[in-house]
Amino acid sequence: MKIEKVPMKGLTSEEYEKALKISWKPKLQYAWDNGIAIGKYLQGLKEGKLLASCCNRCGRIMLPVRSFCELCWRPTDGEIAVNDTGVVNTFAICHVNWDASRLKPDEPRHIPAVIEIDGASKGQGIMHVLGNVDPAKVKIGMKVKAVWKPVAERVGSIDDIRFFEPY
Amino acid sequence: MSFKDSIHLNTKLGYFEGEIPVNYQYTLGVAGNIFFKTLMEKDEFIASECSECGTKTIYPLIYCEECFAPIEKYVPIGLVGELYSYTHCYYDYQGIRHEKPHVLGLVRFKGVQGGIVHRIEVKPEELKIGMKVGAKLKPKNERNGGIDDIIHFEKV
Amino acid sequence: MGYRKVAIVGAGITKFVRRAEETGPEMAYLASKMALDQAGLKLKDVEMITLGTAPDAFDGVHMKGEYLLSGAGGNGKQYIRNFVGGGTGVFAPIHGWMHVASGACDVCLVVCSEKMSSCHPHPQGAFLTIFDHTTEQPLKPTLIWIFALEMRRYMETYGLTKADIARVAVKNKNNALDHPSSQVADTVTLEDVLNSEVLAEPVHRLDISPASDGAAAMVLVSEHVAKRLTDKPVWIDGVGWNLDTAYWATKDLYYPRYVEKAARMAYEMAGITEPHKQIQVAEPYDPFDYKELHHLEGLLLCERGDAARLTAEGYTARTGNLPVCPSGGALGVGNPIAATGLMKVIEIFLQLREEAGKRQVPGKPRVGLAQAWGDLMQVGTVIVLRR
Known part of the structure; x- marks a missing residue:
């Protein structure tokens, strides 16, 4: 048995433009419930606090808040506020939007990062973005601190932290 | 065991809104x-005709659903078929009420598997399962290669 | 362990392309028919079918499994769709193996098909909701973020450079020149990869596999059927799969533990105690170049942090001690998600039969492995084949 010739040849961009096609633009809109645990997490953010869940069995302090410990598979035992500082575990400097379109030269680059939060168990990171920093100077292990929106502008969203900046 | 908290006041429930921002372009296929x-x-x-088992299928396929042989022959079957079933639709897909009900039907063709679902324009008193109906097409210069090139099926 | 032996006796594949004229069911048919013809079987001989395909939102067809059914030969048969995200392509033959190994049937057709070109402006749009809707989506993440984050952590942990990683793209894109299905095979050099556009530092454009349309299929049979059909059966000796939590930011991004767990399951079943000595050809999943290195380590085929050095020394070249992605992989052949994983299993099947043509690795390999990966750094699927 040999596989030397395979079917299908694909369309060039031109052929694709000309090909008969049917278009559909669905309206896929959702309202996702926060649920109880994340609801508390968001309420904490509104109050300028980063909340973490505790599990008394494994002793972990976990972010974000969750109803159950996924390792012990039992309900968590309450929340505590951890620091709004942390350490950059990893980061990227992104030059493209999700649709593969490119950011314009003068647009600020997105700098997503995984930040291990101080006061939570080791390795408990959250994804956020870095700001107020020269992208070329970002380093793994850098200490960063949350920059909060003014109280009046907070709505109970992860965006209530505008970004993390070095301190 | 259960979670230690619950929310009994539904006005306290928050939510986050979002969307999946995509649209689609489907090629019609071979x-x-x-x-x-x-x-x-x-x-x-046009129906596809299987050269192994003779099954004809509409809409045509590049393979026979019955015996999986590749299709080599596509045969014309005219524009007239039989009304296999129908329904009166009072609402459109967004839940908006039509001024008068639309009739939607499944039209089948003699000796051919499958069929075409489309709008049926027949006087209510004449509407009958088994009646002969034919496709009324848009003028040639208005067709663009889709199911709407057929305006509706009507009595013949 | 009481499993029946399961053999692969036929395979089929389409070309992987940017935009196919063919519909999903038409693509599924072309691959399925080819696999049955190669096995010398008719559709009526097939008892059960398992179909692997990525999320419905790619093709823009809800209930895609049912939509693809007739092209995959499922009409009026025991047909089921399987799905574990990007790991689906290797899970599909594992699922087929379950059907035959358990005795539920003697002949099972495994089909994977993907048509990503339907999705505009970019298939990534369908991926956005993979992130947690409340704690992550407001940050407007894009899929490439997490790969860039994982790649940087991997580089940092082992002190690797971008060149160390780009060598995988060079190898695979060049290997793919010999694959009839390839979409983006190219004679690229290390400089080409390093000088290609930066998308999300450290990820460059040529570090990434393309979005593709394509299909692949494979016929699995029980031992007594295999003996009737061929004197060159390839046996599925071990299968493994493992999934990790969606709290991806809390994991060690430099090492895929779930891949290791999947591999250990497959190795135990296959009686493999020293994988780096016993596996003779491997097709780990390579949607990004660093992923191949990551996965070689997770599969225990080399020491942690050592995959880049081995690649630089030619150890993973087609003529090396352990040929890795001799097909050209997702980076070279293309990446129609589920079909890519099955393409990799097909490559090992052909290599073990010494029927891989120009891609044939030397040394008459007897044991090979394919692996797929997916979602938020969560899924590992592994299959071990033996001739």
């Missing part, structure tokens, strides 16, 4: 192209 190009240019429905 058999779909043959069907809609023939309809556009020659005013004819």
Whole structure:
């Protein structure tokens, strides 16, 4: 048995433009419930606090808040506020939007990062973005601190932290 | 065991809104192209015919669903079929009420598997399962290779 | 362990392309028919079918499994769709193996098909909701973020450079020149990869596999059927799969533990105690170049942090001690998600039969492995084949 010739040849961009096609633009809109645990997490953010869940069995302090410990598979035992500082575990400097379109030269680059939060168990990171920093100077292990929106502008969203900046 | 908290006041429930921002362009496919190009240019429905077991299928396929042989033959079957079933639709897909009900039907063709679902324009008192109906097509210059090239099926 | 032996006796594949004229069911048919013809079987001989395909939102067809059914030969048969995200392509033959190994049937057709070109402006749009809707989506993440984050952590942990990683793209894109299905095979050099556009530092454009349309299929049979059909059966000796939590930011991004767990399951079943000595050809999943290195380590085929050095020394070249992605992989052949994983299993099947043509690795390999990966750094699927 040999596989030397395979079917299908694909369309060039031109052929694709000309090909008969049917278009559909669905309206896929959702309202996702926060649920109880994340609801508390968001309420904490509104109050300028980063909340973490505790599990008394494994002793972990976990972010974000969750109803159950996924390792012990039992309900968590309450929340505590951890620091709004942390350490950059990893980061990227992104030059493209999700649709593969490119950011314009003068647009600020997105700098997503995984930040291990101080006061939570080791390795408990959250994804956020870095700001107020020269992208070329970002380093793994850098200490960063949350920059909060003014109280009046907070709505109970992860965006209530505008970004993390070095301190 | 259960979670230690619950929310009993539903006004306290928050939510986050978002969307999946995509749209789609579907190519008609190899058999779909043959069907809609023939309809556009020659005013004819085309069925696929299996050279192994003889099964004819509409909409045509590039393979026989029965015996999986590749299709080598596409045959014209005219524009007239039989009304296999129908329904009166009072609402459109967004839940908006039509001024008068639309009749939607499944039209089948003699000796051919499958069928075409489309709008049926027949006087209510004449509407009957088994009646002969034919496709009324848009003028040639208005066709663009889709199911709307057929305006509706009507009594013949 | 009481499993029946399961053999692969036929395979089929389409070309992987940017935009196919063919519909999903038409693509599924072309691959399925080819696999049955190669096995010398008719559709009526097939008892059960398992179909692997990525999320419905790619093709823009809800209930895609049912939509693809007739092209995959499922009409009026025991047909089921399987799905574990990007790991689906290797899970599909594992699922087929379950059907035959359990005795539920003697002949099972495994089909994977993907048509990503339907999705505009970019298939990534369908991926956005993979992130947690409340704690992550407001940050407007894009899929490439997490790969860039994982790649940087991997580089940092082992002190690797971008060149160390780009060598995988060079190898695979060049290997793919010999694959009839390939979409983006190219004679690229290390400089080409390093000088290609930066998308999300450290990820460059040529570090990434393309979005593709394509299909692949494979016929699995029980031992007594295999003996009737061929004197060159390839046996599925071990299968493994493992999934990790969606709290991806809390994991060690430099090492895929779930891949290791999947591999250990497959190795135990296959009686493999020293994988780096016993596996003779491997097809780990390579949607990004660093992923191949990551996965070689997770599969225990080399020491942690050592995959880049081995690649630089030619150890993973087609003529090396352990040929890795001799097909050209997702980076070279293309990446129609589920079909890519099955393409990799097909490559090992052909290599073990010494029927891989120009891609044939030397040394008459007897044991090979394919692996797929997916989602938020969560899924590992592994299959071990033996001739």
